[in-house]
Amino acid sequence: MKKIVYIIVCLTIIFGCENNEETQKAVAVEDDNFSQLTSLIDHFAEENLSKGNANSFAVAVYRDGKMYQNYYGTINGNQTNKPNDSSLYEIASITKTFTGSLVAKAVLAGKLNLDDDIRNYLEGDYPNLEFEGQPITIQHLLTHSLGFKTKTPPKLEAFNKRMNSGENIDSIKPYTIQDLLEELKTVELNKKPGTHYAYTSVGPELLAYILEKVNTKPFKEQLKIFLDDIGMHNTYLNESEKHLNNLVRGYDGEELAPVDYCPIYGAAGGAISTLPDLSIYMKYLIDNKELPWVKEASRQLFEDTEEDETVGYLWQNIGFAKEEGYYYSKTGTSNGIQSVVLICPDSNYGMIVFVNNTSDEAFNVWVNLTYRDIEPLLIKYPKLNLTSIFRKDFSDNPSIAFQNFRELKNDTINYSFSIRELNNFGYDLLNEKQNEKAIKVFQFLTKEFPDNANLYDSLGEAFFISEEYDNALQNFKKALQINPDMKSSKDYIKKIEEKKSK
Known part of the structure; x- marks a missing residue:
């Protein structure tokens, strides 16, 4: 009996050691893959920055328990003025998700109901706040579906315009909750609440007022408690003027943008935060996705198919994708800062991207960095995105890019790629007027995937x-040999024939 036990113990030790070695190897491979992933993020951030349309980026990604944060460029062109962990960004409408979270907690606590008529919480008579017998409810405030004929009351709109023009805040009479409540008596509804999406700051500010009623605490105090509970100690509401030394100043093109200011409570867009602090928020929502209030705050409440908008508790762009699973996000646009938080709880990843310029050119670069460059890296992790590696290698040396791709494309354990993404890379080069490089990419792809009509x-x-x-004619004809229904090839052949006939 003792001998059998001894043998079992020995086998356990031997196999236990082997299993431990395998685990260590797997962890080492995954760590190496994450390092390669972050290296690619650095490359694409610097590449987008080199286009000259933005001063700086700040990026955070979180995947399967691993966090990466970095800063690129300088705040105002001064080579020593690089953003850092103390830099405060105007997160604008991302603030709305904090407000939505407080409402979700109040709903779960039984203090509010999504179907409550908001007039139950307003002092005075508001017969105008309904249309065709449908009153405005808490849910309508959360989903920007109030039914207003003009989405922002005129005095509030005028106040916002003055603030956004850069006027000195001290020279402008404040617009308060009492001003909003007074204007609400005159607004006109021309749509049934809950049927049409129209983005506005009115809903979040009224929600802050209602939260003060049901929780008997100032909204700012409620928000601080919420942020402290999550571990966010460097996020502030309507305090930009107190933190100017650390505030990242944004630009609108070449012009320095005025500091953002959100009237009333600031519940619609008045928060400033550091990248590490907002990363704590992102991580918390992913790691605690089963918490009742997180599940409630992140669920979809409304969809407007005409506007292609899905909204929940002030989160937007909510949906389900084949690879990513459930996702939700929120963007923020201040006078000079563009930002986004994306949460993919089913896939355990999220990302944050800031750019301190709101020009159209900077916006396009920010979109490309966020959704074209970074997100594909996160979707397949721990597999590495071979398309991204190919793009990086090509910028350094096309021959090396072709060689590496051929060597790695069949390694489906460690790498993944999409022909569509590879094809899009060629079009990116075309859009940048780099025609010769685009031709090289497409020629390579047609050799690698000779049965793909779209590549020809x-x-x-x-x-x-x-x-x-x-x-061109030769390749369009080849595309039609593979797929006789390729309409774009037929159309281009007609164009070529017309040119030749002239």
């Missing part, structure tokens, strides 16, 4: 744009 069509288009019509 793309190569044909690249030749057409470069006015190499014979080469």
Whole structure:
């Protein structure tokens, strides 16, 4: 009996050691993959910055318990003025998600009901706050579906315009909750509440007023308690003037933008936060996705198919994707800062991206960095996105990019790629007027995937744009050999024939 036990113990030790070694190897591989992922993020951030449309980026990504944060560029062109962990950003409408979370907690506590008529919480008579027998409810405040004929009352709209023009705050009479309540008596509804989406700051500010009623505490105090509970100690409401030394100043193109200011409570967009603090928020929502208030605050409440908007407790762009699973997000746009928080709880990842410029050009670069460059890296992790690696290698040395792709494309354990994303890379080069490079990419892809008609069509288009019509015609015909229904190839052939006939 003792001998058997001894053998079992020995086998347990041997196999236990082997299992431990395998676990360590797996962890080492995953850590190496995460390092490569963050290296790619750094590359794409610097590449987008080099286009000259933004001064700086701040990025945080979180995946499967691993966090990465970094800063790129400088705040105002001064080479020593790089953002850091103490830098405070105007997070604008991301503030709304804090307000929505407080409402979700009040709903779960039985203090509010989504179907409550908001007039139950307003002092005075508001017969105008209904349309076709449907009153405005708490849910309508949360989902920007109030039914107002003009989405912002005129005096509030005028106040916002003065503030956004950069006027000195001390020279402007404040717009208070009493001013809003008075204006509410005159607003006109021309749509049934809960049927049409119209983005407005009115809903969040009224929710803050109602939260003060039901929780018998000032809204700012309620918000501080909420943030402290999560561990966010460097996020402030309507305190930009107190933190100017650390506040990241934004730009609108070349012009320095005025400091943002949100009237009334600031519940619609008055918060400033550091990247580490907002990362704590992102991590908390992912790690605690089963908490009742988190589940409630992140669920979808309303969809407007005409506007293509899905809204919950002031979160937006809510949905379900095949690979990512459930997701929700919120963007924020102040006078000079563009920001986004994306939460994908089913896949255990999230990201935050700040850019301190709100020009159209900077906005496009910010969108590309966020959704074209960073998110594809996170979706497949711990697999590495081979398309992203190919793009990075190509910018350094096309020959090396082609070689590496050929060597790695069949390693489906460690790498993944999408032909669609590879094809899009070629079009990105075309859009940047780098026609020769785009042709190289498409030529390579047609050799790697010779049965893909769309790639030949793309190569044909690249030749057409470069006015190499014979080469274009050859590739369009090849696309039609593979797929006789390729309409774009047929259309381009007609264009080429018309040009040749002239």
